[in-house]
Amino acid sequence: MATDYTRYARQLIFPGIGKEGQEKLLKARVVLVGCGADGSAIADRLVRAGVGHLTLIDRDFIELNNLQRQALYDEDDLRANLPKAVAAEHKLRRINSQVEVVGVVADLNAENAEDLLAGADLVMDGADNFEVRYIINDVCVKHGIPWVYCGVVASYGMTMTIIPHQTPCLRCLFPDAPPPGATPTCDTAGIANPIVTVVAGIAAAEGLKLLVGSGEHNRGVIHVDLWENTFDTFDGGPPRVDCPTCGQGDYEFLERPSGAQAVSLCGRDAVQIRVPGAQRLALAAVAERLRGVGQVTAVNDYLLRFKAGEIEITLFADARAIVKGTSDEAVARSLYSKYVGV
Numbered sequence: 283m284a285t286d287y288t289r290y291a292r293q294l295i296f297p298g299i300g301k302e303g304q305e306k307l308l309k310a311r312v313v314l315v316g317c318g319a320d321g322s323a324i325a326d327r328l329v330r331a332g333v334g335h336l337t338l339i340d341r342d343f344i345e346l347n348n349l350q351r352q353a354l355y356d357e358d359d360l361r362a363n364l365p366k367a368v369a370a371e372h373k374l375r376r377i378n379s380q381v382e383v384v385g386v387v388a389d390l391n392a393e394n395a396e397d398l399l400a401g402a403d404l405v406m407d408g409a410d411n412f413e414v415r416y417i418i419n420d421v422c423v424k425h426g427i428p429w430v431y432c433g434v435v436a437s438y439g440m441t442m443t444i445i446p447h448q449t450p451c452l453r454c455l456f457p458d459a460p461p462p463g464a465t466p467t468c469d470t471a472g473i474a475n476p477i478v479t480v481v482a483g484i485a486a487a488e489g490l491k492l493l494v495g496s497g498e499h500n501r502g503v504i505h506v507d508l509w510e511n512t513f514d515t516f517d518g519g520p521p522r523v524d525c526p527t528c529g530q531g532d533y534e535f536l537e538r539p540s541g542a543q544a545v546s547l548c549g550r551d552a553v554q555i556r557v558p559g560a561q562r563l564a565l566a567a568v569a570e571r572l573r574g575v576g577q578v579t580a581v582n583d584y585l586l587r588f589k590a591g592e593i594e595i596t597l598f599a600d601a602r603a604i605v606k607g608t609s610d611e612a613v614a615r616s617l618y619s620k621y622v623g624v
C-alpha cells in the first residue's frame with residue numbers, strides 16, 4: 283500500500299522530523315515490551331507517528347481497574363475478555379492501518395527474549411517489573427539495539443535512554459535488579475493517571491529521536507513527580523568500564539536458568555504459572571473438560587477463564603496461567619496441576 287503522507291503533514295513541517303525523518307520512521311521496526319499504562323501511551327504515539335512495524339508483547343488480560351490509566355482499552359475490550367496484546371493490536375490498527383502491528387501474547391523471559399527482540403531498531407519498555415528490564419538490557423546491549431526505559435507509579439516516574447556503548451546502560455546506573463516485591467508498583471502504591479502521559483510522552487519522544495536520528499537525547503535519568511511538582515534530570519556520565527553488561531559483555535540475565543515457574547504478581551493477589559516447552563493448548567477442549575468441575579466464564583482463541591470457589595484461573599494458549607485469589611506460589615502451582623494438569 284502506498285503511503286499517504288497527508289496523514290503525517292504536521293510532522294513533515296516540523297523540522298525535527300520532516301520528510302527524511304518520516305521516511306526513516308516508516309521503515310522502522312519497534313518492539314514494545316508491556317502494554318499497560320506506559321505501553322498504551324507509547325504505542326499510541328508511535329503508531330500515530332507512523333513507525334513501519336510495531337510488535338507488542340504483553341502477558342496479561344484486561345481488568346476493570348486498568349481502564350483508569352491504560353488508554354488503549356475500553357469497556358468493550360473488557361467484555362470481550364481479550365488479552366492486552368490482542369486488544370491493543372486491534373485498536374492500533376484502527377488508528378493507523380498503514381502500520382504493521384503485531385500483538386504477541388507472551389511473557390518475555392530469558393529463553394524467548396533474543397528471539398522476540400533481535401532485529402528491532404528500537405525497543406521500548408512498558409514493562410511492570412524489573413526482572414524483565416534487566417533481560418531487555420542484556421539483549422539490547424548484546425545486539426546493539428537502543429532502548430528506552432520507562433516506569434511510573436503513584437505520582438512519579440522515570441525514564442532513561444540506553445544507546446549501547448554510547449550512554450550508560452541500565453546496569454551502569456543500577457547494577458542489581460531489586461528483589462521482587464522490593465519496589466512499589468501500581469498495584470501496591472496506586473497511581474495518579476497524568477504521570478503516565480508525561481513520562482511515556484518523554485520516552486516516546488526519545489524513541490522518535492532515536493529512529494529519526496535528530497534532537498538531543500536524555501543521557502542519564504529524567505525523574506518527574508507531579509504531586510511534588512519536581513522535574514529532575516541526572517547526567518549518567520559515560521558508560522562504566524566495569525559494568526558487567528556493557529563494559530564486560532557478561533549477559534548474566536540471559537544465562538540465568540529461567541526464573542521460577544510460579545511467580546507471585548506483587549500486590550495483585552495472583553500468581554503467574556509458566557510451563558516452559560509446553561505445547562499450545564486447544565482451549566475449547568480444555569473448557570469442555572473444566573465445565574464439569576467449575577464455572578468457565580470466558581473462552582476464546584486466546585484465553586480461557588475458569589472459576590472454582592474463590593479462585594479464578596486465566597489460562598492462555600501457551601499454557602501459561604494467571605491464578606487469582608492467592609499469592610502463595612505453592613497453592614497456585616497445585617491448583618494449576620489439579621485443573622489444567624499440564
Ligand SMILES: [Zn+2]
Pocket residue numbers: 450451452453454455521522525526527528529
Ligand atoms: Zn553498562
